[in-house]
Amino acid sequence: MKNPYLPYPVRIDEVVTETEDKNLKTFKLVFMDPEAEKDFSYIPGQFAELSVAGKGEISIGIASSPTEKGFLKFTVNKVGLVTTHLHNMVEGEIMGIRGPLGNTYPWEDMEGKNVVIIGGGFAFTTLRSSIIYMLHPDNRPKFKDIIVVYGARSPGMLLYKEELAEWEQRDDLQMHITVDATDDPDWKYNVGFVPAITEQKITNAENAIAIVCGPPVMIRFTQPVLEKLGFPPERIILSLEMRMKCGIGICGRCNIGDKYVCKDGPVFSLAQLKNLPPEY
């Protein structure tokens, strides 16, 4: 049986600095062994443990979509020890990856529904994975309207700017990009916090499911907006970012009540969370 703590070696193929503060970088990783790539079969919403030799492991949401072949993408915010070491690594260097881990967004429940995607800041990563996945020609017919609200502090802090511009042009996706504030006279999108823009742009909760991923403050204020719009708690889906260690339900680091965020989550419906202690 494979040791679940043993990472697969991967090569850094490309590093893209996403934001003007240079604290967010997207790493494109390529498996050294094609068999490992086959074993690493994932679905949007899942995460992985990235390891930097001698420094440690970090839990990071998978930002690429399984419909993008030959590589994985992760967008990493530089906050501490391991993320700083990873930010100093360059193309061609080798690191490790363990996964895929955790559950996924509820793809079967989303079929035949309008899908509202709400993201804030760097937590947009697994939402990027989901959007690319849903827009793939094999998958797009499975979903009705796809409506995205994505916000960042300022225009320079938005992730995946080229893709956002492409999605803006599509007629099978409604994009509502927003920033908290800007003095850029050429800014042509929304200005306002994500919950306020959600309230303005999302008018109908009928046959709709909302997927929300963002900083705790954004989630706290978006949740009542969605409930007011008529989304029942079982159709509000949230992805949590508790501190983790093993990522596989063994160490007991990430529990909320009797649930392990790494194994039973990180994706939960609001209905599930309402039955758990408010520790997230």
Ligand SMILES: Cc1cc2nc3c(=O)[nH]c(=O)nc-3n(C[C@H](O)[C@H](O)[C@H](O)COP(=O)(O)OP(=O)(O)OC[C@H]3O[C@@H](n4cnc5c(N)ncnc54)[C@H](O)[C@@H]3O)c2cc1C
């Ligand atoms: C399921 C999941 C998905 C995630 N996806 C992403 C992602 O896509 N991109 C990304 O940049 N980060 C993501 N994170 C957060 C990431 O795991 C942490 O930022 C990272 O582990 C920090 O490692 P470090 O060694 O650099 O920081 P440390 O030196 O360990 O800590 C630096 C600071 O960050 C705080 N911190 C560390 N981990 C967390 C955490 N999980 N939640 C809140 N605060 C934390 C510490 O308390 C400390 O203040 C995710 C976390 C989880 C659990």
Ligand code: FES
């Ligand atoms: S991180 Fe070890 S049990 Fe969840």
